[in-house]
Amino acid sequence: MTDDFKVLKQILELETKSINELTKLWESFYDHKPMSHSKTYMVSKIAYKIQELAYGGLSVETRKRLDDQSLSINGKIVKKKYKPLIGSKIVKEYHDKTYEILVVEGGFSFKGEVFKSLSAIANKITGTKWNGLKFFGIKQA
Numbered sequence: 001m002t003d004d005f006k007v008l009k010q011i012l013e014l015e016t017k018s019i020n021e022l023t024k025l026w027e028s029f030y031d032h033k034p035m036s037h038s039k040t041y042m043v044s045k046i047a048y049k050i051q052e053l054a055y056g057g058l059s060v061e062t063r064k065r066l067d068d069q070s071l072s073i074n075g076k077i078v079k080k081k082y083k084p085l086i087g088s089k090i091v092k093e094y095h096d097k098t099y100e101i102l103v104v105e106g107g108f109s110f111k112g113e114v115f116k117s118l119s120a121i122a123n124k125i126t127g128t129k130w131n132g133l134k135f136f137g138i139k140q141a
Helices: 003-014 019-029 039-055 060-069 118-126
Strands: 070-073 076-079 089-094 097-104 107-110 113-115
Touching (some): 003 039, 019 039, 089 118, 097 118
Antiparallel strands (some): 070 076, 097 107
């Protein structure tokens, strides 16, 4: 039997297990209790762990990107500061003018200048203090 087949077999067998069996299996893989006792949730997380052990986990680069977006506190994911993906374009129409902002490494590019926050750009456009996420319609007021 090939390794790929063994991994697939282990994953498929998860569907036949009871919640109690899945919980015991969970405890053998993780050092915390499951956040949910939903069978779908537990099967997906255990299946991921089986694959991670067989094929390796996320690359260092991928882990860093995920760490930049969120963090885990006591097993719960807590979002950090929102930042669109690099390369995204944000367009805002304000007082009959259209403004384009490009998300770049280290911040946001506006008229050839890089700003650390959208709030700084909103301030430059309007001359007043704004929450940049609200001004650009990314976050509702």
